[in-house]
Amino acid sequence: MSSSQKERIAYLEGAASNLKAQTVPLKFMVLSRDGGAIKARIKLLDLSGQEVAVIEKSWPGRELYIDMLLEPVRTLRQGQAADAWLAFPYRVFTDEVSAASGSLLFDAYDTGGFPGVLEGAPWSSGERKALAAAFADARRKAAAGLPAADASKGVFGSAAHEVSGISSFEVGIVYKLICRAKGGIEIAEDN
């Protein structure tokens, strides 16, 4: 392990304490479903709930997928269970648009190299540097058409989605995507 990797891990260890039990990095609303396409508005939020960016777009398909990248934060050696998970909004795709052809979200919340969705917490400069490095790493891979869910680092993706005939996002209803610090994401109506 290089010294820069050790430094990054050391800073990410501190990140766990800045994460609440659950965060809501994005909310979304399906605006319409016409002609086999889904139009949706997605609002990206920082840790304090402030709006970072708004994306409005249409994708062909019937089931909307909102993909998150979950990066483990460990205080123990690699291979141990993560203490917390950092959540980065990754991309949007559908049942007809493959993930590789989906719309990447990283650019929308890039605030000078730092992931805007993680603003709103008292990060130290070292922690900010480590988070920016993790963000840059994911962006670089995604931009090169490679999976950002890097197996060697225990990173994985989690795409919450509707399931035709079982569960669908209703037009005009605001949904929130909840990310648990202990792992796992959930979609619920934003009441």
Added chain:
Amino acid sequence: MDDKFAALKGMLYGLADAATFLFTKPLGLSILVAVLLLGAGTRLWTVVSGRRLAAKAAGEEFGLGSAAGAALRELVSLGVRAGGVLPAIAGLAVALALLVGVADATRAVDDYVAGQKRIAELSATVRNLDRRYKAIDVSVEDVTDGRIKATLSFYDYRDPKSPAKTQGVDIAGKELFVDAIVCNFDFSEIASGKAVNLAIPYRVFSDEVSESQGIALGLFDDKGIPLMYSRSADELYGIGPEVYGARLAELMASMRTDEAARGAGIARSLYGDAVHREAKKGDSFSVWVEQTGGITIKDADSF
């Protein structure tokens, strides 16, 4: 005592159902009117026939006018007699209404008790699943020429030491997605405010193959229950294996439609969740269902 009470209830329900049918349903009313008309017709026929025989015996003529007169008189007589028994008919109507009311009230109590029993059984079923558990082991055997070859292992928790089933997948792409239907029960009646999360993994796809073109997973037993929810009788607490199986089937069925899940008041949220990771030759990872909500991927050696 219970048998006698059940027999009494059966009789009560039978009488109430018959009364409701006869006095409120079109077919029942039609039958009632038909019976009354038949009775009156028979009575008139008997009276007219008797008079004709009497007239014949007396050597008198008994024409159409005489028959009509006799029938009319009998009809008036029937009306007068019916008027005489009106208080009894009214009393019978009140008694039947009371009978139907008592039967309905008893049924409502029965439904409530059955509902409470069902909720208690569903609660016991979910309590037996109230922990995080591994759903699938994934072993990536090869990633060449843009294709992923992997083996998925599914576990039956009655014997979790070795996989109950395995399934090989060969799919184009660089990233493997395991898709599941996830149902969160927290804040619901059966979960009593506790987070309970069930997931049914059902499909595999990749970054290059969309979900609609994915591969279905065969991790269900012959009753349509995902293998990882199977429990041995020794493991179950607060519920028998047969009731557990029946209620689990009910839960699984309710997860197959959002309307059913919400209609039954047992689900807070129902959605799909596809967890994914870069596929690397020799990599192994596990898909876990977390009780905090959602599903996760963990390295195979993390636990």
